[in-house]
Amino acid sequence: MEKRVLVLNLDHSPVAVVSAQKAIVLTLLEKATMLSTYELLQIRTISRSFEYPAVIRLNQYKSIPYRGVMLNRANLFRRDNGECQYCGSVKHLTIDHVVPRSKGGKTSWTNLVTACNRCNVNKGNKTPEEAGMPLKILPFKPTLSYFLADYAERHAEEWLPFLNVKVVPG
Numbered sequence: 001m002e003k004r005v006l007v008l009n010l011d012h013s014p015v016a017v018v019s020a021q022k023a024i025v026l027t028l029l030e031k032a033t034m035l036s037t038y039e040l041l042q043i044r045t046i047s048r049s050f051e052y053p054a055v056i057r058l059n060q061y062k063s064i065p066y067r068g069v070m071l072n073r074a075n076l077f078r079r080d081n082g083e084c085q086y087c088g089s090v091k092h093l094t095i096d097h098v099v100p101r102s103k104g105g106k107t108s109w110t111n112l113v114t115a116c117n118r119c120n121v122n123k124g125n126k127t128p129e130e131a132g133m134p135l136k137i138l139p140f141k142p143t144l145s146y147f148l149a150d151y152a153e154r155h156a157e158e159w160l161p162f163l164n165v166k167v168v169p170g
Ligand SMILES: [Zn+2]
Pocket: 084, 085, 086, 087, 088, 089, 115, 116, 117, 118, 119, 120
């Protein structure tokens, strides 16, 4: 798999993930500075070879509207480590509204959890308190850094010193 490059803003907040080719073009144009490389990798062209960038920083501050992490099934399962938040099962997963929709529960990061089919059915139209099914952790809204750290742990340890992982409550 081709390694990806973490792009930091001038203030070192993460803004994007790009291909190595794009990162090299940005550094050659002096729009970005290389902060970290994948040591054992190189990028070769016919005439020369380049260090393989792992983290670059933009040379000018870019004002980027905060988009957050998209709320969808895959990202929700990822936030919850692919485990039912009631019993810990990793099979037959679905999405549960903590406060049921019929009781005004919203479709939001803080009211949705990963649940197995069985817990979802057992809980039915109740809140966790009413059903006597406490949650393992309170659902939270993940930040971009949270997902980047998750990716970094599996594929790009070079990013970790540059990621400041925070969990935003509520
Ligand atoms: Zn379960």
